[in-house]
Amino acid sequence: xxxxxxxxxxxxxxxxxxxMLECSQTKGHDxxxxxxxDPGLGLRLIYYSFxxxxxxxxxxxxxxxxxRQAQAKFSLSLESAIPNQTALxxxxxxxxxxxxxxxxxxxxxRLTVL
Amino acid sequence: xxxxxxxPQNLTAQEGEFITINCSYSVGISALHWLQQHPGGGIVxxxxxxxxxxxHGRLIATINIQEKHSSLHITASHPRxxxxxxxxxGGTSYDKVIFGPxxxxxxxx
Numbered sequence: 001x002x003x004x005x006x007x008x009x010x011x012x013x014x015x016x017x018x019x020m021l022e023c024s025q026t027k028g029h030d031x032x033x034x035x036x037x038d039p040g041l042g043l044r045l046i047y048y049s050f051x052x053x054x055x056x057x058x059x060x061x062x063x064x065x066x067x068r069q070a071q072a073k074f075s076l077s078l079e080s081a082i083p084n085q086t087a088l089x090x091x092x093x094x095x096x097x098x099x100x101x102x103x104x105x106x107x108x109x110r111l112t113v114l
Numbered sequence: 115x116x117x118x119x120x121x122p123q124n125l126t127a128q129e130g131e132f133i134t135i136n137c138s139y140s141v142g143i144s145a146l147h148w149l150q151q152h153p154g155g156g157i158v159x160x161x162x163x164x165x166x167x168x169x170h171g172r173l174i175a176t177i178n179i180q181e182k183h184s185s186l187h188i189t190a191s192h193p194r195x196x197x198x199x200x201x202x203x204g205g206t207s208y209d210k211v212i213f214g215p216x217x218x219x220x221x222x223x
Contacts, residue, residue: 033208042118042200042213056209088155094208103147103208105157 006106023091118214137201
């Protein structure tokens with residue numbers, strides 16, 4: 001079984017709809033991240049959480065919100081989706097307090113907003 | 115100017131060729147990462163290094179901290195190496211990591 005899972009894998013929605021992307025991990029890591037990837041651009045950090053009670057904005061948090069329901073679950077919400085939020089979204093985890101620990105990525109969610 | 119740049123942007127090679135992908139960065143870092151993204155989208159970490167050189171199978175990663183430059187080499191390339199290779203530079207925590215735009219590699223039989 002995959003260590004980091006994302007649901008759904010693909011989603012097409014309409015402008016103005018509320019969307020939730022879910023991430024679960026079995027690695028026992030405290031740290032979880034949400035990124036978006038756009039063609040020609042590097043991964044950009046949306047939100048991150050270093051433990052259940054810790055939520056932090058990343059580089060591009062506007063239009064997004066997150067919930068850390070448990071150590072293993074980190075959800076990303078688009079309150080009112082807009083077309084420029086069409087992208088590939090990745091969840092990732094890492095362990096420990098040092099950035100020297102490897103990051104593990106989920107398979108990605110392809111979101112299209114019409 | 116982007117903080118992390120990669121070259122080339124796209125690369126096509128014949129099977130068996132030696133491949134080099136370059137990464138240059140403009141910020142101070144504690145670690146540099148190389149990742150591989152397969153056509154299906156999945157991302158896998160290949161290397162994390164802060165100095166010198168690391169080798170894993172046919173992959174070799176080097177870093178020159180003074181020149182703010184890293185290279186990823188693939189020896190005896192194979193079609194299964196076809197992927198996007200991403201360089202990322204970081205501080206002491208992943209919330210400070212900056213990702214490059216990636217290099218798309220296609221290895222032709």
